[in-house]
Amino acid sequence: MTVALSIKQLSKTYNNGFQALKGIDFEVKEGDFFALLGPNGAGKSTTIGIICSLVNKTGGQVEVFGYDIDSDFPMAKKQLGVVPQEFNFNNFEKPLDILIHQAGYYGIPRKLAEERSEFYLKKLGLWDKRDTPSRNLSGGMKRRLMIARALIHEPKLLILDEPTAGVDIEMRRSMWAFLQEINAQGTTIILTTHYLEEAESLCKNIAIINHGVIAENTSMRTLLQKLHQMVFVIDVKTSLEHAPVLSGFDCVLVDKQTIEVVVQQSQSLNELFALLSEQQIEVASLRNKTNRLEELFVDLVAKPSA
Amino acid sequence: MNLTEQWIAFSTILSREIKRFMRIWMQTLLPPVITITLYFIIFGSLIGARIGEMGGFSYMEFVVPGLIMMAVITNSYSNVVSSFYGAKFQRFVEELLVSPTPNYIVLWGVVMGGVCRGLLVGLIVTIVATFFADLRVESPLLTITIVLMTSVLFSLAGFINAVFANSFDDISIVPTFVLTPLIYLGGVFYSTELLPEFWAGVSQLNPMLYIVNAFRHGVLGVSDINIELALIIVAGFTVVAYSYAMHLLNSGKRLRQ
Structure with missing residues (x-):
């Protein structure tokens, strides 16, 4: 099976000397719904930051669908969609503009960008808000806007860094259903979350990262079997x-x-x-x-x- | 990305930049036009009438090119510095950083946004100037060349400032304490022939003197300095600023952790 994400000996030491990652290795197969878990400060967001080029790695290798993020970064980035933990869109722009601009950064022609924007905004229940300044959206709507933005170039690998943080249970369930739907259609998903029931119910495989090292990397079923009582x-x-x-x-x-x-x-x-x-x-x-x-x-x- | 995709990415960044300064035209287009118009009225029309000729032209005709260039410089610079720092501050610069858009396209998209605002304000100011002075352009090619080069140079400078800025205070330090004094002392309001020999020599170290005088030469046909030297200096600064801006983007300094 094709490897969607390959991480080898990935390390990161920040300028202040903090060693966030100490040479981690793991792979995510195509079509997987993969949980990357760990306590706060374990290295999850650093790992995601390196994969999507927002953090410079100190050492190691990252490949997205076989494309090295250093030597073949345009192709690697095209395969990848990222929903970060914190809101990072222009508060003064409207959701429709945010999506069309993002599509443009991936070289998607305007007409196709408009079609896809309409599709994903409708799919995520934001079409009625397409012309509302994004600063006026609720927290749940902002999260969904970031998911729509990450999908606008139809990536093969979607990384979600705590996508349901601060989202009410009804909205969380509808987001779960949506993620399961796109996973079933072939999108590989990597999820970090502090809601462990979310990871347990959605994910097939799991890596637990702690103090910058992989503490566990196995299938969800195998891991749960380790529960003695x-x-x-x-x-x-x-x-x-x-x-x-x-x-x-x-x-x-x-x-x-x-x-x-x-x-x-x-x-x-x-x-x-x-x-x-x-x-x-x-x-x-x-x-x-x-x-x-x-x-x-x-x-x-x-x-x-x- | 192939060339078509790169063009789409470039035009997206540029149109976003233009939409931004057009959306807030009350902050971006109107103030410089009002300020420069006041210069025309006070320095050119009221005080200038008592000063008489300078460099063989009425004082109003003499100051108009410098004031137009001042508008181009400050607006090119402030557009890029505020737009890119805003993107950093709100973190939506990450939209570009995670995309496959090459760094040089990111830089040119942002810089051309600054150029567009600089040229638009320069054009409006020029139109206003026609109400105060009989404007004629002696050398259109030189005029357009120097205004474009200057606009690119100061857009690049604004980008570098934005990358290093850690707060909104940091983006106003350079315009207030560096750009404005250099422009004012760069021969906008006077000819260096009026200065004592020592200060005229010191003025030669001010890059704004070359820019203002090159533009004035394009419009009026007179200048205090050598035009070829002025073009070389502006081109040299532009190459250095572009190389450094690309270095910042490629290394991710202050943009990536």
Whole structure:
């Protein structure tokens, strides 16, 4: 399968001596929905900055669909669309103008730029705001405008740096649906986010970066399998006076109709349900106490740096 | 990018720059025209009438070329410095930096935006000047050449200033403390023949003297300096400024982290 992004021994030391990246390697395959996660200051935005030429690397190599970002930068940049973490458009310009200008910077003729601008503004629910100065848009609209701008040249690789930060849940879900749609149509996506449920539900593969090194790089499924135990919160229809004794499971009574049960990787939910049924405890609903990826993430980033 | 794509990128940057200064014409076009018109009225018409001839021309005719050039210089410079620093400040310069547009296209697009504003203000001021003086152009080729070269040079200078600026204060320091004094002392309002020998010699070190006098020679046919030397000096400064601006873009200094 074609490699969409190849990063080899990438390093970055800032002028103040801070070593943000210590020679990282990872690859993203074409068609992937890839999560690049890490705590604040881990090196995610530096990595993205280097890929899209906003940060000068200290060492290493970056290729986008086989095009080196140094020796073949025009072709590498054509493959790439970036949605940065902070708003970086002209507040005085209108969304339609912002998109048409961006298309122009990629050499797209005016007529095609207008057609695509209309398509993406409609797709992202901004067509009615096309002539509104962008400073008057809401936070969610500004995020969607940056996504539309990143897509105007129809890149094969889209990088989103915390695209849903500060966006309400309804808008976040509609953005997820849109990203899944373009991913299904063939666009490779790299996502950084602090919402780990977002990464877990959207991404197929993952790299976790911490203190400038890759702490984990695997498939989401493989990573989640590393979770040794999960804590489930179970709402029951039966009123309980004390925590039920469930052989092999640790169980805590939260309130009369809620219990928390620890399920080890070797155990199954079927066993748990069987034990609850034996005691005539009827389950109303079941959920994870914390996001599964969050548990692993906290564990991985808590490790001391190399 | 192929040549067609590069042309589209260039025309996009240029049209964005023109739209910007046209959208805020109350800040960009009107003030310089009012200021220069006041110069015409006060220095040219009221005071100038008492001064008499200078360099064989009425004082009004003598100051008009210098004032037109002053408008071209300040507007070319301020357009690029404020536009590019604004793009840096709001970070939308990143739209260009992440795109495949070659750096020289970015530079020429921004610089030509400054040239367009400089020439437009210069043209308006020239039209206003016709109400005060009987303007004739002795050497159209020299006039157009020197005004274009000057406009490019000061647009490039504005770009360099914008790259180094860290605040809006930084973009007004050079126009206020460097450009304006050099222009005023560059023979806009007087001929260096009036100066004592020592100060006339010092004036030779002022590049504005060559620019103003070359333009005056194009319009009136008289000059305090050697025209070939003036063209060489302006061309030399332009080459140096262009090379340095390209170096800043290529290295990403103060633009990329």
